Amino acid sequence: MASPAPLPPAEADPGARLVLAEHLLACESAVACARAVVEWLARRHGASTACVGPGDGAGASVCLASEGLTGAQQVALARAWDTQGSPLAGFRNRPGARWLAADAVEGAAMPGGFLAVPLGRSGAPAAALLVVGLPGPAVPEDVAWVASCAGPPLARQLASDARAPRRPEPDRLLRRVINAVSDPVLLTDTDGTLLFANARAEGLLVAGPDASPGRTRAVELNQRLFRETLAQGGTSVHRREVPLVDPLEGMDLLFELVTTPVLAPDGPSVVVSVLRNLTDLGRATQALGESYRQLRATEREARSERHRLDRVLDSVADPIILTDPAGGMVMMNDPAERLFAWPHEEGPGGESTLRRVRANDALFASFLANLLGPVNASVSRWKSQLTLDDPSTGAPVPMEAMANKVLGDGGELTGIVTVFHDRTEVLERARLLERVKEVSSELEARVQSATAELAEQNEKLRRQAIQLEQASAAKSQFLANMSHEFRTPLNAILGYTNMLLQGVSGEMTPPQRRNLTRIDSNGRHLLEVINEILDITRIEAGRMPLHLSDFGIPELLQEVMAEMDPIIARSKLTVDSRLDEGLPGVWSDRQKVKQIVLNLLSNALKFTHEGGVHVAAEYQNATGTVAISVKDTGIGIDVSNQEKIFEDFQQVDSSPTRAYGGTGLGLSICRRLAAMLGGRVSLQSTPGQGSTFTLHFPRRARRT
Numbered sequence: 001m002a003s004p005a006p007l008p009p010a011e012a013d014p015g016a017r018l019v020l021a022e023h024l025l026a027c028e029s030a031v032a033c034a035r036a037v038v039e040w041l042a043r044r045h046g047a048s049t050a051c052v053g054p055g056d057g058a059g060a061s062v063c064l065a066s067e068g069l070t071g072a073q074q075v076a077l078a079r080a081w082d083t084q085g086s087p088l089a090g091f092r093n094r095p096g097a098r099w100l101a102a103d104a105v106e107g108a109a110m111p112g113g114f115l116a117v118p119l120g121r122s123g124a125p126a127a128a129l130l131v132v133g134l135p136g137p138a139v140p141e142d143v144a145w146v147a148s149c150a151g152p153p154l155a156r157q158l159a160s161d162a163r164a165p166r167r168p169e170p171d172r173l174l175r176r177v178i179n180a181v182s183d184p185v186l187l188t189d190t191d192g193t194l195l196f197a198n199a200r201a202e203g204l205l206v207a208g209p210d211a212s213p214g215r216t217r218a219v220e221l222n223q224r225l226f227r228e229t230l231a232q233g234g235t236s237v238h239r240r241e242v243p244l245v246d247p248l249e250g251m252d253l254l255f256e257l258v259t260t261p262v263l264a265p266d267g268p269s270v271v272v273s274v275l276r277n278l279t280d281l282g283r284a285t286q287a288l289g290e291s292y293r294q295l296r297a298t299e300r301e302a303r304s305e306r307h308r309l310d311r312v313l314d315s316v317a318d319p320i321i322l323t324d325p326a327g328g329m330v331m332m333n334d335p336a337e338r339l340f341a342w343p344h345e346e347g348p349g350g351e352s353t354l355r356r357v358r359a360n361d362a363l364f365a366s367f368l369a370n371l372l373g374p375v376n377a378s379v380s381r382w383k384s385q386l387t388l389d390d391p392s393t394g395a396p397v398p399m400e401a402m403a404n405k406v407l408g409d410g411g412e413l414t415g416i417v418t419v420f421h422d423r424t425e426v427l428e429r430a431r432l433l434e435r436v437k438e439v440s441s442e443l444e445a446r447v448q449s450a451t452a453e454l455a456e457q458n459e460k461l462r463r464q465a466i467q468l469e470q471a472s473a474a475k476s477q478f479l480a481n482m483s484h485e486f487r488t489p490l491n492a493i494l495g496y497t498n499m500l501l502q503g504v505s506g507e508m509t510p511p512q513r514r515n516l517t518r519i520d521s522n523g524r525h526l527l528e529v530i531n532e533i534l535d536i537t538r539i540e541a542g543r544m545p546l547h548l549s550d551f552g553i554p555e556l557l558q559e560v561m562a563e564m565d566p567i568i569a570r571s572k573l574t575v576d577s578r579l580d581e582g583l584p585g586v587w588s589d590r591q592k593v594k595q596i597v598l599n600l601l602s603n604a605l606k607f608t609h610e611g612g613v614h615v616a617a618e619y620q621n622a623t624g625t626v627a628i629s630v631k632d633t634g635i636g637i638d639v640s641n642q643e644k645i646f647e648d649f650q651q652v653d654s655s656p657t658r659a660y661g662g663t664g665l666g667l668s669i670c671r672r673l674a675a676m677l678g679g680r681v682s683l684q685s686t687p688g689q690g691s692t693f694t695l696h697f698p699r700r701a702r703r704t
Contacts, residue, residue: 016040017145017149020036020037020040020146020149021149023036024036024037024149024150024153024154025153027153027157028157029157030053030064030128030154030157030158030160031064031065032157033150033153033154033157034051034053034064034065034128034154035051035064035065036150037051037065037130037146037150037154038050038051038065038066038067039065039067040146041130041132041142041143041146042067042068044142045132045134045140045142045143047068047132047133047134048066048067048068048069048073048110048114048132048133049066049067049068049130049131049132049133050063050065050066050067050069050073050074050077050130050131051063051064051065051066051119051128051129051130051131051154052064052077052078052081052088052128052129052131053127053128053129053154053158054127054128054158055078060078060082061078061079061081061082062074062078063075063077063078064128068133069109071176073109073110074109076105076106076109077105077109077110077131079106080105080106080109081129086105087100087104087105087116088100088104088105088116088129091116091118091126091129092118092125092126093125093126094118095118095122095126096118097115097116097117097118097139097143097144097147098115098116098137099113099114099115099116099134099136099137099138100113100114100115100116101113102114109131110131110133111133112133112135113133113134113135113136114131114132114133114134115131115132115133115134115137115139115143116129116130116131117129117130117131117132117139117143117144117147118130118147118151119147119150119151119154119155120151120152120154120155121151121152121155122151122152124155127151127154127155127158127159128154128155128158130143130146130147130150175196175198178196178198179198179199181198181200182200183200183274183275183276183277184197184198184200184201184203184204184205184255184274184275185197185198185200185201185272185273185274185275186198186201186205186226186272186273186274186275187270187271187272187273188230188270188271188273189269189270189271190261190269190270190271192226192227192230192231194206195270200275201275203247203248204219204222204244204246204247204275205219205222205223205226206219207219207220207247211247214247214250215247215248218245218246218247218250219247221244221245222244222245222247225242225243225244226242226244226257226273229242229257230257230259230271230273238257238258238259239256239257239258239259240256240257240259241254241255241256241257241278242254242255242256242257242275243255244275251279252279253277253279254277254278254279254282255275255276255277255278255279256275256276256278257273257274257275258273258274258275258276259271259272259273260272260273260274310331310333313331313333314333314334316333316335317335317422318335318419318420318421318422319332319333319335319336319338319339319340319399319419319420320332320333320335320336320417320418320419320420321336321340321364321417321418321420322415322416322417322418323368323415323416323418324415324416325372325413325414325415325416326372327365327368327369327372327416330415335420336420338391338392339357339360339388339390339391339397339420340357340360340361340364341357342354342357352394353391353392356389356390356391356394357391359389360388360389360391363386363388364386364401364418367382367384367386367401367403367418368403368416368418370382370384370403371403371405371416372416379405380404380405381402381403381404381405382402382403383400383401383402383403384400384401385398385399385400385401385423386398386399386400386401386420387399397422397424398422398423398424398427399420399421399422399423400420400421400423401418401419401420401421402418402419402421403416403417403418403419404416404417404418472540473540473541475537476536476537476538476540476541477537477541479533479534479536479537480534480537480538480541483530483531483533483534483537484534486526486530487527487530487531487534490523490526490527490530491527493519493523494520494523494524494527497516497519497520497523498520500516501513501516501517501520529665532665532666532669533665535665535669536648536665536668536669536672539669539672539673539676544676546589546592546676546677546701547589547590547591548587548588548589548701549587549588549589549590550585550586550587551585551586551588551590552583552585552586553579553583553585553586553617553626553628554579554583554617556590556593556594556597557577557579557597557615557617557628559594560594560597560598560601561575561577561615563598564598564601564602564605567602567605568605571605571608573605573608573610573611573612573613574611574612574613575605575612575613575614575615576612576613576614576615577614577615577616577617578614578615578616578617579616579617579618580616580617580618580619582619583617583618583619583626584619584699586626586699586700587699587700587701588677588697588698588699588700588701589676589677589701592673592676592677593628593677593695593697595669595670595673596670596673596674596681596695597615597628597630597695599666599667599669599670600630600670600681600693600695601613601615601630602666603630603666603667603693604630604631604632604634604691604693605632607632607634607635607691608632608633608634608635608690609634609635610633611632611633611634611690612632612633613630613631613632613633614630614631614632615628615629615630615631616628616629616631617629619699624698624699624700625679625696625697625698625699626696626697626698626699627694627695627696628694628695629692629693629694629695630692630693630694631690631691631692632690632691632692633689633690634690634691635687635688636685636686636687636688636689636690636691637683637685637687637691638687642683642685645664645667645683646667646668646671646681647664647668648664648665648668649664649665649668667681670695674695674696674697677697677698677701678697678698678701678702679695679696679697679698680696681693681694681695681696682694682696
């Protein structure tokens, strides 16, 4: 299929004529030359134009090309060109153009008159006739130039077409019928060369000489695709999809190409191709597929959301039921199924289980009736307490039910959501709280009773304490009186004994002296016991006053050591003392400090058989106290007895066969005297390694 260069706009005269001339030279058929000339002049003058020349077969003339003429007008012009004696027939052998009136040709082929111009080689009969609808006899320059330029090549092409076997063309009626078909229809040879195309096919596969470069390239692409697809069809009926391009809008189009090989009556085989536009169908199919995919995705998403919602609802411990506007159950979670759903498997108690489920359903329906019906249209929420039955055990389950209406966009009722809350725990908690209140009341009554009893006991104890105090005071008074009464005659006995020992009554025999000495020793021991008892009673009775004065510790210890010198000499122990340098003077009761130190030193000498006794005194500036310690290497005291020895009349060995004598009042008196001085007596002792008794008392005592 030849495709001459496109014609330029007719207004550009020099260039347009040059391009038209090149186009005419590139034309490979007389029809193409005639069409180029007719279209160029029609655009140039805006008038109806036609080119009449020899036809096919029997040689009847036809309109090789026309613009602005109907089929009848074309037939009338061709008939006038072939009719002997007609005005147009005279132009076959007469050169030059001539204007004819409209009625010069039958059928009013050119209303208003036309200019007839013979086309052909110079000096030869005209091969064709150019007809231009002009109102006057003037011959435009363009018409004359076109006739002179197109005449020779047109005559040559007509002669060549006459020598070559003419390709079959459908008749005009068939052409019109085919042009009326909405689908593109083409007739090609087996090589794909286009022999005929209806208007729809020409729009896709044919570009005129004046077509734009874009349309020309689109048409060339469509032609190449069409040939490639056609070549795959073979010699049988073939159906295949072919993508083409819309030459006008550049859009991609999809066609179904149906090719049918046809054997022409004169022998050559041709191919009839019908293109059916599948673009819209493809787009619709694609859109339908996309909609289907979106629908599936939406369905999966909805299924996923439903599954997620079911899991969320099942994870809620409270039963939840969704009902439709008629009250029918649409959805429920697992806790609700255990109360309202029919059991899937009937067990031993299947009948009773079904009866309980029916009872629960009936109770729930009665509850929902408060929200259903036109009477309750204004009620959006309903709350009540229900007592359901556990279908499996029959135990009552107290529930609090709350139902809410679900309304649509238009305010219509679309469903009801009911949430149950088990009140068993709440009721049990209330019962326990009530029980706790009862127990609390009972406990409070018991506490009040116990308090009254305790108060009564305290009163009894207080009275007993007063009685004990009075008894103790009486005992102390009795001991003080008895001690005083004992001490007076005892002092007299000791005095007379001493006088006898000193020989006031004459010399005594040794046995007499030995007996008197024993009397004196025992008497003095008895006097010591009486004095200690008297001290205890005076302290308990609060009748032992403090006599505070300034004194020095060194002088006091020296005096103590002097008084204990006879005992120290008999014990054969090493007794020494060490005084801290800078030991300050003391404001305290000198006699009581001396009595405590004498007692501690006496105990140390009594319970130490070998080794020695060390007496030390120091001043502790941080606490403002003086510490006088007596350390021995004696028998030591077990920890369990270290507190016991400070009690009244208590000794480590209280058995009748004890090895050491004493009343057990010495350390008790020391502790009480130290307390009166504002101090204390401490003990550090280990059995078998000795003991250390220390008197701690303030340097300056406070008068109490």
